[in-house]
Amino acid sequence: MAATEILLRVRNYDLAATLDSGQTFRWQPQQESWTGILGEHWVQLTQTPDGIRAATAAPVENWDWLRQFLQTDIDLAAILKTFPDDGPMRAAVAACPGLRLLRQDPWECLASFILSSTKQIVQIRQIVALLCERFGERRAPQAALAGDGIYSFPSAARLARATEAELRACKMGFRAPNLLAAAREIADGRFDLERLRKLPHAEARAALMQLRGVGGKIADCVLLFAYGFDSAFPVDVWIERALQQLYFPRRRASEQRLRRFAATHFGPHAGYAQQYLFHYIRTKLH
DNA sequence: GCCCAGGTGAAGC
């Protein structure tokens, strides 16, 4: 039966923390809820005592796309059990109860993180919003408020037809040619994002790093946030500082060394552990 | 004005 509303029953899920933890950049807070666009669907999400209530503009038959994005069916407690039992990790988990990893569209995730390098999260949001406004399509219902969060994320094919100057006008600076090159490779089939799903972690990582402007960190973000490679462990400036201070307070450790430490220390769901540490140090330790 | 931002790639040792 098609409906424009559903309640996804889930416990221990902090919707606000999850949508605002730097893994995705387009969700708009509105009073008690969050609005955004997933594929063709405009959605409004609201946290309730029983879970997450979703409302759409058009009737929906099958809600799997939303369950998939929100990852409401995973066993969070089982994942938390695999984290190392040390002080920093315990503090991070205690500080961010219900923080989750989303499962995003690979293209939007890749494009967003190509735009993320040496930008603050607020600025990444601004750039992405401009990009969607100028190259996306309006998806919101008539009644939706004007402003951000009502345009779809532009397809690779659409951006492939843009000029570098048009992209630079979205304030992305030197990242413009990188985004344009990725869009063109994907649009004309030279690079296949879907193929990566079937690859082993290391091969998928190497493939992403073939793209100009995509190094290890951005590749890890895409592997973790879009493809669900739970052992991917993005090391950005925040995580690097945190690992240094929390785990190597005496001697200075090279980035290489920190990466190797992370790969073994945090277990099979290292990426989840990373998200807890990242959100913890950014919001609780400022 | 200065420093930094969910980095990357190239060039220098």
Add this chain to the structure above:
DNA sequence: GCTTCACATGGG
């Protein structure tokens, strides 16, 4: 291997 630098742009 490691260090340094340029690359746009805006916030604090």
